Amino acid sequence: MAKTIAEERIERLFTLAEKRIGHEDELADRYVELARKIGMKEEVSIPSDLKKKFCSNCYSYMKPGRTCEVRIKSDKSKVEYTCSKCGNIDRYGY
Template structure:
């Protein structure tokens, strides 16, 4: 039974480390984008090793093809077309499409 508890604890620690790495990536980006890309790469490796999903808010902050930390206007283009948000990585050209979520307020 100790093995299962240990695995759950490892996953919790992995989620915390992923969150810290994305915070660091955001802080590093203005001065050194290569460091922020490395933070994203490490966060993805931690997630894969411990089989932890990366939260949606973090998943949309990096390019799935080149692992670049995306910042709108610098290395990322955002467009809305036919009910979808189209995010284009300006480094590798990869496009990610997400449905537009309408607000419930009317």
């Protein structure tokens, strides 16, 4: 399936966020916010691989070792992302 313009814009915003994290964390969060707004406006869901990159509670960009902690639960085949901003835990299967 071809990507829509909205999807491309969302992907680009996440690429930009990735570049900002570490020195301009607030700007990274802003890019996530913009991506979510585009998604809502254009009725495009954010791809699941990108959804893992931000907190589902406070929507801040999650960078392992920096703005979140990653723990692998091998017994459950799940990865836990703990947001260091709000403490929310997102779990994803792998």
